[in-house]
Amino acid sequence: MKFKAIQAAMMLVLFFISSCAVTAQNQKKDKEGFVKLFDGKTLKGWEGDPTYWRIEDGNLVGEITPSTLLKTNSFIVWQGGQPADFELKVDCRITAAGNSGINYRSERLPDVPYALRGYQADIDGRNRYTGQNYEERGRTTLAYRGQKVVVNSADAPGPLQASIKSNAWTKTDVTSTLGAAEELQSKIKSEDWNEIHLVVKGNRLQHYVNGVLMSDVTDNDAANRKMSGMLGVQVHVGPPMKVEYRNMRLKQL
Template identity: 40%
Template sequence: MIRSLLTCVASVALLACSSTALLAEEKPVPLFNGKDLTGWEGRADLWSVEDGQIVGRTTKENPLKKNSFLIYTAQEPSDFELTLQYKIENTNSGIQYRSKVIDKKEFVVGGYQADIDFTNRFAGILYEERGRGILAQRGQSVTLKEDGKKSVKKFGDGTEIGNGIHPGQWNDYRIVAKGNHLQHFINGKMTAEVFDEQADKAATSGVIAFQLHVGAPMVVRFKNIVLHSAK
């Protein structure tokens, strides 16, 4: 009788533990429905949906006076993995994360940025828009100390890593943000890494957004945008 009772208790505990584990597993969340910009906000003259893609476009006739962003407004994630595909046809763009909206009317955003660059000079770096500037170049693992000083380690050659990035074609981007540890990956290879220990500057949560950059006319495309729980 006692043995049966203990077996029952153990079974219940195991079931409860399994249920808790299942609840803890969050399903990936698509951030784009492939049809319209539900959940996103930006200038209607700059952003549209074409062929299941989010498309940002500037023109020579209507140049930007400042960088403009398409902002995901449904949530402001903290720890996560973000995966998507992008294609850029000119100049520069980027993916903002853990960022803050500086001007809601003009769709201006500042914060961490996973850079996208048609010239392939900056693609994959970690840049802080309207903040500390370049935090990590391609091939660098950077620790930002509490006083703002950098400790830089090199994990790869920036040019060689860049050879695996293809301007004008579709590329896979993965951004991992867990605690103060930030990582960028393009086409399966890590491009930059930061440990942000500067408490008065580091961001723990914020918006996701896509950038259109001042300068020459440009087109950038995004698709298959999915938010995953941090592993």
């Protein structure tokens, strides 16, 4: 009887702990089901080169200075999982000379520190590329801003470079336009906060900026696409720059 009483008590404790964990997890979600990805105080839960990444005024900051110029693009990577289908919302501000991006469904490169290969929501200070879909270290540009695109497989197995021209994947069909280039660019604020919203479900990848759809990709290239992977943000090779991210939230679909 004593053993059964102890066993029952242990089960009750385990149930209580489990219930508390579920409750705590639910409390982290906002009313739309999004969970914050950083605490605004530390880099806990992220891995990157501290030379370039820090928390400042509650924001995740990536900065290149004249004394820390890069030879390869460098990422800070979220350690909380490898999302498959999800929505991501984040505010971003970048200096005029800056070049950054949000990588998703990505993988590490074992021979290059802090590098990722995979889909990227492009961001740059002059807003030439912001919102487009670029595959870092892969098939390069999949959709320019303003394009709705179907991505197709290469005609034959072989190196990716054979199907890339002018830094863009050539095996695509542009099925429609999302708006005039100048009109879409006018929706993006320079050197100010813009909201980036990614909707990634199945093989469809949509990039929104300030509520406006900027690129829409359906990736039918089964040999090269990724259906899940790492999430990270980038500082790009180039001149001194600063990029800031705040209010980063993720909702798994």
